[in-house]
Amino acid sequence: NAGVTQTPKFQVLKTGQSMTLQCAQDMNHNSMYWYRQDPGMGLRLIYYSASEGTTDKGEVPNGYNVSRLNKREFSLRLESAAPSQTSVYFCASSVSAGEQYFGPGTRLTVT
């Protein structure tokens, strides 16, 4: 099993550009999450999907949108990137609530 995979690993965007971060899991988990990690601030939840067909805002949803494409895939879209969105983005999944399994992360820089 690959677990949780994310693409791309690295990305550089110019201010105003858009992009989609992809996440997939092969553990048959029901719930999926998107976090951002900034130095000295821990992890902050952007959006989550408790089950296929549902999505909910987390702590810092502004500037992002998500799509739960199917049970395996959960994408994060930045419509108009801003320098404040420079961060490391982690996708995670869990059976239901409880232990979350993280992907390897995407390092995004917005110039």
Added chain:
Amino acid sequence: GENVEQHPSTLSVQEGDSAVIKCTYSDSASNYFPWYKQELGKRPQLIIDIRSNVGEKKDQRIAVTLNKTAKHFSLHITETQPEDSAVYFCAASIGISYYQLIWGAGTMLILQP
């Protein structure tokens, strides 16, 4: 809004000694408290968690204690080893939902030989 405070931000201990990391939370309805370990350049991984109906939980050299009255919980690592060097994060659920977690800022644990 809800928050979790974690202390210290950096902890240096001699190999073989114990390490203690403390967190306090603000949401009195929180009922799930996981601890994650993140090695440099790697993804966070769960090392232990505790639910509000339990005061203490142990797993080999790692233990977590919870004081709901005081709204704080702690991670204890005994007989520290080089592989324990990492950043440790505490988190607390928002309300009764286990899906939404508020995370502490992290503690970098440094092992001195």
